[in-house]
Amino acid sequence: MKTQLKSSLNAGITFGIVSLFLYLIGFTTTASQIIQNLLKLKPASTVLGMDSLTFSFALFIGLIGLWAGVNQARSQKGQPFGTVLLSAVLTGLVHGLIVALAAYITGSLNASGVKMNTYLSQLLPASVKLFLFNQTPVLGALSQLAFLTLTALVGAAVTYGLMVSNVFGKLADAWRSMWKQVNAVPAIAKFRASPYFSYVMYSLLLLVMVFVPLRAGQYWNYTLGTVGIYVLLGLGLNIVVGLAGLLNLGYVAFFAIGAYTVALLTSPAPHGLVWNFWLVLPLGILAATLVGVLLVVPVLRMRGDYLAIVTLGFGEIIRILSKSDALTWLTGGPKGVNNVGGPVLFGWVFDDVSYLYLIFLSVLLAIFVTRRLQNSRVGRAWESMREDETVSRAMGINILKHKVLAFAIGAAFAGLGGVLFAARNQFTGPEDHNMMVSINVLSAVIVGGMGSIPGVIAGAFVLKGLPEILRELENYRVLAFATLLVVMMLVRPAGILPASRRKFEHENAPGNEGSKQ
Amino acid sequence: MIVALETRGVVKQFGGLVAVNNVDLVVPENSIFSVIGPNGAGKTTFYNCITGFYTPEKGDVLFYGESLLGLSPDQITYHGIARTYQNIRLFSTMSAIENIMVGEHSRLNASWAEAIIRTPRMVKEEKAAVEEARRLLNFVGLAGLGDQAARNLPYGAQRRLEIARALASKPKLLLLDEPTAGMNPNETAEMVAFVHRLRDELGISILLIEHDMRMVMGVSDRIAVLDYGEKIAEGSPTEIQNNPRVIEAYLGKPMSEYEA
Numbered sequence: 001m002k003t004q005l006k007s008s009l010n011a012g013i014t015f016g017i018v019s020l021f022l023y024l025i026g027f028t029t030t031a032s033q034i035i036q037n038l039l040k041l042k043p044a045s046t047v048l049g050m051d052s053l054t055f056s057f058a059l060f061i062g063l064i065g066l067w068a069g070v071n072q073a074r075s076q077k078g079q080p081f082g083t084v085l086l087s088a089v090l091t092g093l094v095h096g097l098i099v100a101l102a103a104y105i106t107g108s109l110n111a112s113g114v115k116m117n118t119y120l121s122q123l124l125p126a127s128v129k130l131f132l133f134n135q136t137p138v139l140g141a142l143s144q145l146a147f148l149t150l151t152a153l154v155g156a157a158v159t160y161g162l163m164v165s166n167v168f169g170k171l172a173d174a175w176r177s178m179w180k181q182v183n184a185v186p187a188i189a190k191f192r193a194s195p196y197f198s199y200v201m202y203s204l205l206l207l208v209m210v211f212v213p214l215r216a217g218q219y220w221n222y223t224l225g226t227v228g229i230y231v232l233l234g235l236g237l238n239i240v241v242g243l244a245g246l247l248n249l250g251y252v253a254f255f256a257i258g259a260y261t262v263a264l265l266t267s268p269a270p271h272g273l274v275w276n277f278w279l280v281l282p283l284g285i286l287a288a289t290l291v292g293v294l295l296v297v298p299v300l301r302m303r304g305d306y307l308a309i310v311t312l313g314f315g316e317i318i319r320i321l322s323k324s325d326a327l328t329w330l331t332g333g334p335k336g337v338n339n340v341g342g343p344v345l346f347g348w349v350f351d352d353v354s355y356l357y358l359i360f361l362s363v364l365l366a367i368f369v370t371r372r373l374q375n376s377r378v379g380r381a382w383e384s385m386r387e388d389e390t391v392s393r394a395m396g397i398n399i400l401k402h403k404v405l406a407f408a409i410g411a412a413f414a415g416l417g418g419v420l421f422a423a424r425n426q427f428t429g430p431e432d433h434n435m436m437v438s439i440n441v442l443s444a445v446i447v448g449g450m451g452s453i454p455g456v457i458a459g460a461f462v463l464k465g466l467p468e469i470l471r472e473l474e475n476y477r478v479l480a481f482a483t484l485l486v487v488m489m490l491v492r493p494a495g496i497l498p499a500s501r502r503k504f505e506h507e508n509a510p511g512n513e514g515s516k517q
Numbered sequence: 518m519i520v521a522l523e524t525r526g527v528v529k530q531f532g533g534l535v536a537v538n539n540v541d542l543v544v545p546e547n548s549i550f551s552v553i554g555p556n557g558a559g560k561t562t563f564y565n566c567i568t569g570f571y572t573p574e575k576g577d578v579l580f581y582g583e584s585l586l587g588l589s590p591d592q593i594t595y596h597g598i599a600r601t602y603q604n605i606r607l608f609s610t611m612s613a614i615e616n617i618m619v620g621e622h623s624r625l626n627a628s629w630a631e632a633i634i635r636t637p638r639m640v641k642e643e644k645a646a647v648e649e650a651r652r653l654l655n656f657v658g659l660a661g662l663g664d665q666a667a668r669n670l671p672y673g674a675q676r677r678l679e680i681a682r683a684l685a686s687k688p689k690l691l692l693l694d695e696p697t698a699g700m701n702p703n704e705t706a707e708m709v710a711f712v713h714r715l716r717d718e719l720g721i722s723i724l725l726i727e728h729d730m731r732m733v734m735g736v737s738d739r740i741a742v743l744d745y746g747e748k749i750a751e752g753s754p755t756e757i758q759n760n761p762r763v764i765e766a767y768l769g770k771p772m773s774e775y776e777a
Contacts (some may be wrong), residue, residue, distance in 0.1 A: 369633055376632030376643070377625045380611075384619040387608035393567060396594030396623030396686055405629055504614040504647050505654065505663030 007075060008087040012094025015068040019061070019099050023131055026122025027476060032057040032130060032391060050133070057130050058147070061099075065148040068095050069155025077163065084160050085153060090150025096145035098421055103144050107137030148249050186361040213356040221352040223468045225424060226361035229417045230464045233368045233441045234448070234456040236413025241442065242499075243379060243450035244406035245386025247308040250295075250315025254411040256322060256433035257291050258284040258418025260331060263428045266341030270332050277343040281419050288415025303389065322431035336429020340422050359420055359437050365411050367453055373409070374451075375502065382406055383451070440464070449495025458496045519546040521690050521722040522567070522598075527576035529559075529566050529746075534561040536571070538746040544690070544724055546705050549716055550716035551725040551733045553757075554743035555766060560726045561603060563743065564692055567724075568600055569593040572739060580690070594623050601679045602727070603695045609668035613659060616667050617650040620685030630774070650685065657681040657711075673704050677711070684715075690722045691715065697732050709736045734758065741768065 021026055032053055036043070041052035048055060072088040078089075106128050111115060116123040132140025160165045162168065183189055191197055213221050233255060240248050261284035265275045300309050321327055323334040331337070343358065350358065373379050381402050384392040393399055422428035440463055448459025462484070488496070522544040529537040535568045544550045552560050565571040569590040578585045585593055599620075608616050623681055625646060627639040654663050655679040664672060667678060676696060683691055696712070697705045706750055709732055727733045733740060734754040742750040742757060744766040751759060757763055 310625070372635060373629060376629075376639070377622060377627050377646075378629045378632050379614060379620055380619050383611055383615075384608045384622075387610060388606055390570070391602070391606045391608070393590040394570075394594060395619050395682070396591045396601055397619075398591050409629075424520065490725045501612050501615070501664070501666070503664045504618075505651060505661070 004076065004079070004087055005090070008072065008090040009066065009094055011072055012091040013074070013098070015071075015095040016098030017448045019064055019095065020102050022064075023099075023102060023127075024120055024123060025476075025479070026124070026127055028057060028060065029124075029127045030476065031060045035059055054130065054134050059132065061144070062147065062151045065092065065095065065151025066155035068092060069152035069157075070149070070159045071158035072152065073156040073163065075169075081160055084156055088152045088156030089149060092149035096148035097151065097495035099148060100141035100145040100418055103131050104137050104141035107132045107140055120303065130505070149235065192515065205404060209360050210357075214478075218352050221356050223465065225352075225356050225359050226468075227460050227465045228356070228363050229421050230444060230460040231363050232359075232366055232417040232420070232440065233414055233437075234444045234460050235363070235370055235453065236410040236417070238445050238451065238453070238456050239370060239373070239382070239413070240406050240410035242445055242456075243374065243386065244382040244403065246403065246406060247304060248311045248407075248410070249308050249412070249435075249442065250313065250318075250443055251414060252310035252433050252435065252437040253295075253315045253318040254288040254292055254414035255418040255421070255437060256318050257288045257428070258415030258420035259428040259432065260322060260337070260418075261415070262288045262419040262421045263340045264331070266423070267337045267339050269338065270329065277341050277423060280341075281343075284419035285412050285415040288418065289408045289412045292411025293404055295411075296407045298402045300403065312435070312438075315353060315435060319430050319433050319435075322433065332429075334430060336432075337422075337425060338427055340426045340428060341409050342423045342426065355424055355492050357425075362416055362420060366416070369409070370453060378402070378405065440507065443485065447495060449498040452495060452497055452499035455495045455497040455499065519547045520544070521548075521580070521635050522724065523579040524563075524567070525577045527563070527566055527573045527578065528554060529562055529571055529573050538742075539576070539744075540743070540746075542741055542748070542751075544722055546689075546722050547716060547720055548738045549712060549723045549725060549736055551727055551737040551740045552743060553727060553730075553733055558743040558766075559746040560743055561694060562746075564600065564724075564726065567593075568598060568692065572772070575584060582759070591623070594686055594688075597687070597689035598692065598708060599683035599690075600692035601676075601683050601694055601696060602696060604681055605672075605675045607667040607682070610666055612664050613667055613670060614647070614650045614654060614663035616678060616682050617685045619644055619654050620682035621646050622662060623686045628690050632661075632756060643755050653681045653684055656684070672699065676700075676708075680711075680715075688721060690724060693723060693725045694727055695726055697727065697729050702731075705732050708732070712736050721730075730758055 010285050014203060022031075033056070035056035036052055037259060037491045039052075039056070041047065043052060043057065045052045045125050046055075050058065068091050069088045074085055075512070076084045106116060106123065110125055110128045116128070117125075131144075134140075135143060183192065213224070233251070236254075237248065237251050240246050240251070262277070262280045264271055265273050265280045265283065266277060269276055295311070299307050302310060309338065322331045325333065327333070342355070381392070381397045383404060384395060384397060389399060418428075427431075444459035444463045445456055446459070447462055448457070449455025492498070520543055522542070524540055527537055527540045528535065542550070542552075548577070552563065554560055562571065566573045567585070569585065570585070570589050576624075580593075580596055581596065583596070585596065585598075586604070589597070608619060611619070623693045625642055627636075627642055631639040651660075651663065654660055657680060659674055659677060659681070662674060665677065670678060680691075680693070680696070693712070697708050700708065712723060713736065715721060716733045725733070725737065734757075737754055740752065740754055741748055741762075742763050744762075749762045749766060750760045751765060752760070
């Protein structure tokens with residue numbers, strides 16, 4: 001009983017702090033606005049006697065309250081109904097007390113004319129009022145207390161009911177048995193095991209990739225293009241970090257070299273070389289690859305942290321050089337390069353749709369190359385280097401050669417990404433190539449799952465696509481990322497879609513999911 | 518007698534410390550040769566001099582009459598020397614069979630370009646590599662565990678997998694560094710039988726570092742004893758067992774000598 005009491009109190013305090021934090025950073029207001037928009041409520045309309053924003057806020061804080069109750073019921077699994085309810089009420093009370101106290105204090109301060117947003121910029125009078133359900137401080141605080149206790153109770157009761165009746169378990173069982181029956185049909189089982197299954201899947205994917213750009217509109221095509229370029233960068237860095245285990249924090253340098261190559265060779269200023277895009281494309285890749293090879297020479301004997309620091313410095317050197325006064329004659333300086341030439345095929349200028357196809361094509365090419373390399377002697381050598389460089393040498397692997405190869409191929413992908421990026425934006429400048437690009441790409445690889453191609457794609461979508469979808473969260477992007485990364489590392493330390501190992505011993509065994517992908 | 522490995526006056530120093538001092542060894546082909554000695558006697562350092570991780574200050578290492586001095590560890594593997602480690606060092610997240618396939622690296626030829634194009638030669642080579650890895654897995658008694666991650670295998674299986682990985686390069690000489698460390702008597706007896714199989718079935722020479730006296734006496738054709746980096750004795754197991762210097766190195770001098 002004592003431990004249950006303690007856990008209820010603990011949970012209440014935790015939820016209280018979370019709610020308080022969300023309030024202090026103004027997230028309660030933003031979330032309410034988002035809910036209002038999602039439900040398509042008009043600002044002037046009233047719902048259940050409240051104006052629509054207050055109603056949305058009640059929904060939001062109510063969800064947190066429910067969550068507290070659900071959480072309590074789950075942690076008290078196997079306890080009698082009374083105990084579960086009691087502990088949920090206790091959690092709700094503690095949660096509510098903390099929130100009510102905060103609401104009362106901020107509410108009365110606000111009422112007496114103290115401008116709290118001078119100290120906490122998001123704590124605007126409107127936010128405070130909303131947090132009090134547009135009531136007086138005393139009434140608002142009491143409503144919070146009552147509401148959070150009630151929602152915790154409801155959440156716990158409903159969860160208890162669901163757990164006892166095992167609804168989800170039964171549903172999952174039903175789903176699984178249905179899936180089994182479908183797979184038991186000989187024709188379907190045979191089809192799934194045949195190589196045609198993957199062809200059909202790939203063609204479906206291809207169809208989506210062909211049709212989505214046609215219907216998505218310019219804005220989404222732009223966003224998808226950015227995601228695609230990040231997938232390309234992620235695939236390259238995945239070879240260097242994920243497969244070969246060389247922590248490279250200056251990956252943006254190769255991206256910059258690709259971008260500047262296409263910019264300087266196709267733009268009328270500063271050099272007046274207006275070369276053809278298709279000619280410059282391979283040159284950009286080549287330039288990035290060469291720099292990749294050159295960079296390996298000084299960092300050959302470095303491992304881990306030292307390598308990370310040196311590459312970090314290298315990335316910054318390239319960016320600073322690109323904006324330095326001394327090199328303005330060459331790079332265009334801090335202003336960057338405008339009017340970068342784009343691809344033209346037989347007199348036909350690429351629009352957003354066809355450019356997106358070009359990006360997709362490049363991504364497919366990169367996936368193809370990565371897969372082929374990964375499943376070869378070279379890929380195995382890289383992975384063994386990542387696991388244990390010393391032993392890898394003792395296995396007869398030429399470390400120098402394989403490090404150069406990893407850096408060169410990674411740099412080639414980044415160079416291609418840079419060319420596509422600069423030519424699409426028709427501009428490139430030093431600030432396109434700051435350290436955050438390296439960090440973002442690395443995060444995409446880690447969040448997605450090191451060494452895993454689907455993981456890199458998922459990671460790029462999460463890091464570059466989600467912020468676009470969640471535009472309204474703009475102010476909280478960094479917060480959301482940080483939270484996401486922490487949660488990811490706790491819940492799925494190997495990434496969203498971790499690398500699956502190929503099966504070799506039982507390659508053709510039935511029901512072997514690994515070899516089909 | 519064909520000599521597989523010969524060291525001549527090998528010296529390795531770390532600052533003022535002489536870790537290996539003037540060690541001469543002759544390992545005949547197709548024999549099991551053991552190097553024993555108390556902790557810190559320089560056995561592993563000596564191994565590292567042979568496999569190219571350290572370059573000896575003086576002396577020479579000859580493999581079938583050819584000097585290995587100045588070659589890098591990967592080149593030495595190409596010459597036909599493979600090793601295992603005292604503390605198991607597998608590629609832990611890779612599967613057992615992939616570990617063996619990494620071991621095959623030095624025998625395969627496909628370049629990165631061939632891997633991308635998948636030339637018929639590369640495809641054939643890969644197929645043979647998988648086949649060979651499966652065969653080795655069977656040979657060390659790990660059939661059925663090939664797709665497990667190496668780190669998930671039981672301890673004894675990891676030891677055997679490490680040997681399979683070393684065998685994958687088709688070595689002429691295998692260096693085993695305390696293969697029975699942490700094993701119980703039953704497992705040790707199995708390992709002794711296994712080492713004999715390696716020599717008899719595969720015809721390779723074996724250089725062994727070991728602490729377990731019972732294992733060493735049971736398995737070796739010839740034994741050398743190192744103490745403070747110097748070779749203090751060499752001979753057959755019975756000769757070594759009765760050598761007073763060896764007993765002294767392991768157990769210390771008899772009390773009577775201190776009193777004198």
